Amino acid sequence: MTILSGKVIIVxxxxxxxxxxxxxxxSARKARIVLSDIDKAGVERRRDEINERGGDAVAHVTDVTQEDQVRDLMAFAVKECGGLDVLVNNAGLLGQEHQIQLADLEAALWDRTMDVNLRSVFLASKSAIPYLIERGGGSIINISSAASMAGYLMSNAYAASKGGVNVLTKYIATQYGKQNIRCNAVLPGIHLSDEARARTDEKSLDKLAEHCMLRRLGVPEDIAKIVAFLASDDAFYITAQLLQVDGGLLDHVPQMAEARRNDGFYQSQLKRT
Known part of the structure; x- marks a missing residue:
């Protein structure tokens, strides 16, 4: 198990x-956590949950689209914890844009999505890099999305913003690698919390699972474990990578879902190869 003792990590x-x-x-892997969110009650609740479990967490209310607030977050982390080792750019917005096709998408919603999903990564990384350099290097982990790697019927602004995150990831890694700063992006596929599963009917879940190479759909812990690895010294020689954590969702031909549904068809294809 990856241990992160002594590392100060902003999420x-x-x-x-x-x-x-x-x-x-x-936190369970011994990092000191600086929690950031625009939701004051929510971020303080998460802080209390971690500390009640014996962790070490502080909270900062931040609108990650505002440069002055992002600078304050970085200064707060350094003041409270003595430095900064890892930045996890997880803040993101999907919301109602998920249901709107391009011709019906308002420019204001496009701009808001870009602000939260892409501008925030730029601002946080820009503000964190000097502190990471002071520390002798560190890791920036951007939470992107598998939606940035293939077309979809909705989520235009979301997918485009995550595509921007992918490119920015490679540029940060290129420009600051000599200062021992690594930058990678994690691209989740379908990962459902218990609450999301409870809101989704079984037929829909089964339909989604047909397109996954593995035996189950993803859960948030699958993403968290990859983030923990990238935050650790074990991942020192990994940078500028876009890691799809999607159970193989985007890496098979479309006919595979039909083949799995129809054993006879599947077996006939195997015999022909």
Whole structure:
């Protein structure tokens, strides 16, 4: 198991399901956690949950689209914890844009999505890099999305913003590698919390599972474990990578779902190869 003793890690968007899961796992592996979110009650609740479990967490209310607040977050982390080793850019927005096709998408919603999903990564990374250099290096981990790697019927702004995160990841890694700063992106596929599963009917879950190479759909812990690895010294020689954590969702031909449903068809294809 990856141990992160002594590392100071900022997690943005920490009040949400994925951010909370990431923060709790990093804390369980002995990191000191700085939780950031615009939701004051939510981020303080997550802080209390971690500390009640014996962790070491502080909370900062931050609008990650505002440069002055992001600078304050970095200064707060350094003041409270003595430095900064890892930044996890997890804050993101999907929301109602998920249901809108491009011709119906308002520019204001496009801009808001870009601000939360892409501008925030730029601002946080820009503000964190000097502190990481002071520390002798560190790791920036950007939470992107498998939606950035293939077309979909909805989520135009979301996918485009995550595509921007992918490119920015490689540029940060290129420009600051000589200062021992690594930058990687994690691209989750379908990962459902217990709450999301409870809201989704079984037929829909089964339909999603047909397109996964592995035996189950993803859960937030699958993403958190990859983040913990990338935050650790074990991942020192990994940088500029886009790691799809999607159970193989985007790496098979479309006919595979049909083949799995129809054993006879599947077996006939195997015999022909």
């Amino acid at each position: 943005t968007g920490a009040a949400g399901n994925l951010g909370s899961c990431i923060a709790k796992l990093l």
